[in-house]
Amino acid sequence: MNDSIHKGRESATAFAPASVGNVAVGFDVLGLSVQAIGDRVTARRTTERGVRITAITGTVVDLPLEADRNTAGRAVISIIEEQAPDFGIELTIEKGIPLGSGLGGSAASAVAAVVAANALLPTSLSQLALLKHAMHGEAVASGSVHVDNIAPSLFGGLVLTVGVDNPNVKQIPMPPGVHCVLVHPHMVLATKEARKILKPDVSLSDVIWQTANLAGFLAGCFTNDLRLIGESLNDVIIEPQRRVLIPGFDAVKHAAMSGGALGCSISGAGPTVFAWVPTEQSAQVRDGMVAAFNAAGLQCDAWISTLEAHGAHVIA
Ligand code: HSE
Numbered sequence: 001m002n003d004s005i006h007k008g009r010e011s012a013t014a015f016a017p018a019s020v021g022n023v024a025v026g027f028d029v030l031g032l033s034v035q036a037i038g039d040r041v042t043a044r045r046t047t048e049r050g051v052r053i054t055a056i057t058g059t060v061v062d063l064p065l066e067a068d069r070n071t072a073g074r075a076v077i078s079i080i081e082e083q084a085p086d087f088g089i090e091l092t093i094e095k096g097i098p099l100g101s102g103l104g105g106s107a108a109s110a111v112a113a114v115v116a117a118n119a120l121l122p123t124s125l126s127q128l129a130l131l132k133h134a135m136h137g138e139a140v141a142s143g144s145v146h147v148d149n150i151a152p153s154l155f156g157g158l159v160l161t162v163g164v165d166n167p168n169v170k171q172i173p174m175p176p177g178v179h180c181v182l183v184h185p186h187m188v189l190a191t192k193e194a195r196k197i198l199k200p201d202v203s204l205s206d207v208i209w210q211t212a213n214l215a216g217f218l219a220g221c222f223t224n225d226l227r228l229i230g231e232s233l234n235d236v237i238i239e240p241q242r243r244v245l246i247p248g249f250d251a252v253k254h255a256a257m258s259g260g261a262l263g264c265s266i267s268g269a270g271p272t273v274f275a276w277v278p279t280e281q282s283a284q285v286r287d288g289m290v291a292a293f294n295a296a297g298l299q300c301d302a303w304i305s306t307l308e309a310h311g312a313h314v315i316a
Contacts, residue, residue: 011044012119016112016312018097019104020180021148021268023158024235025214030160031104031152032274034182035310036303038153039108040094041072042316043116049088051076058095060105067091068140071106072113075137079117079125082133089117098301100188102268104149108312110137111153115312130154131167144195149268157309158221174307175224178262179282182305183252183289184272185298194242194269202237209236226262226278233263233276246271248296255288264289 017038023030039058046052051067067073072093080089091113097105114130114137125133134150151169152159158172216232219225243249246266252273256264260281267274277285282304293300 007119007124008122009119011042012116012314013040013042013316014112014115014119014312015040015315016108016115016153017156017310018108019149019152019268020182020272020274021102021104021146022235022238022266023217024233024239024263024265025210025217026148026160027235027238028146028148029162030158030214031148032158032180032307033152033156033309033311034103034180034303034305035308036182036305037096037103039096039105039112040315041109041112041116042092042094043076043113043120044090045120046088046090051080051089051091053091053093055092056095057093059097060095060099063093063095070109071137071141072109073137074140075110075114075134076117078133078136079114079121083121083125085121087120089120091116098184100190101184102189102266102270102272103182103184104153104268106141106191107134107138107149108153110134111150111312113137115154115314119314127154128167128169131169141191152311154311155309156311158307160218171309172218172221174221174309175226175229177279178226178276178307179279180305180307181256181261181275181277181282181286181289181302182267182272183274183286183293183300183302185246185248185293185300187247187271187298189245189269189271191269194245197245198238198241206237229276230262233265235265239265242266242270246273247298248293249273251292251295252289255292256285259285259288261285
């Protein structure tokens, strides 16, 4: 994002991509942006102070219009409270990401909102400052502060975030020749509900296993080691608890893995399921995953996404 050409505008529209939270092995700390879909937010200067949401259109429309109950609105209130500009901000939100899909919809709205609002400010904020403001928005929707959707939606690519109050954000290189297949069954799964069922305690052996998997996955990404990625992209803590929330999950995962996927798991809190797949096998894996969901009685949308590091940006 080139901030200098965007600052101080009367209005701006930003696009923020969807994202795969957790990426199987990094619960709440690892996420991947997905360009295929995303949310758009337009911010306009107003003489009236404060933040107003004038319209919500697209895939989800029954979201709160009250700014402090809306992820996009709350994130921009956070900017206004800190920056105290001599104008107010009006937002229109165009949702491209389905509600409760596990594709980071609430995060994308918050991220697009802060990127658009930032373009109106006389002095642009840093990406890290925008991340913190967007986190305030995400907390409204999910009831917890996690950055694994916000950070990749804002920065782009495979993103590791260490720390919450003072987050360190690292974009992790991704291997060439691999695509991300995403299959979204037509059902809604609220993040709050999917978090509520998680046990507070984890066995030491599972911690060791998952730690090795996260380290192995990241090492595999840094060294283009597809064999190591394939061995490590395996969630032994969260997926076994959440799989029951997604009808047909085991069959969908089996279809992906038997079709040649390196790994397959739940995208964020679900119900979308993602798989990292060598490019040549990705269409076959997608078809197998869709067929398995269909067999469980669920219609789906499916995407094959390149692994690209494009984050949110001003588009108009
Ligand atoms: N890390 C969060 C979770 C992502 O899995 O609950 C929610 O999109």
